[in-house]
Amino acid sequence: MKQLTKAEEEVMQLLWEQKKANVATLIAQIPEPKPAYNTISTIIRILENKKFVGHKKEGRGYIYYPLISKEVYSNASMHKMMNNYFNGSFKSMVSFFVKKNDLDINELESILKEINKKE
Numbered sequence: 001m002k003q004l005t006k007a008e009e010e011v012m013q014l015l016w017e018q019k020k021a022n023v024a025t026l027i028a029q030i031p032e033p034k035p036a037y038n039t040i041s042t043i044i045r046i047l048e049n050k051k052f053v054g055h056k057k058e059g060r061g062y063i064y065y066p067l068i069s070k071e072v073y074s075n076a077s078m079h080k081m082m083n084n085y086f087n088g089s090f091k092s093m094v095s096f097f098v099k100k101n102d103l104d105i106n107e108l109e110s111i112l113k114e115i116n117k118k119e
Contacts, residue, residue: 011026
């Protein structure tokens, strides 16, 4: 799966929240200073080329919607990070986050419960 730039990911986050939207609706969700209409329109076209976004004609414009779910993208991104930075070791990645983020016992117990659900 192709990686997204920061700007592309920000637009995808908006689309995942909205489920479907036109460019004007996406811009309305962005805090000031708002980007130009053409900027968001260009990012949407790039996302369509990368097969992350689809569209349907509505009136004189288009409504855009995600083709890739947030969960699928998140999973692919985490696997890429694990492979690139932790030699593919989930244990190394979790250990890193435990050490660097000073997780408390409640958070660790919650993680263990999730792991046990998988078994």
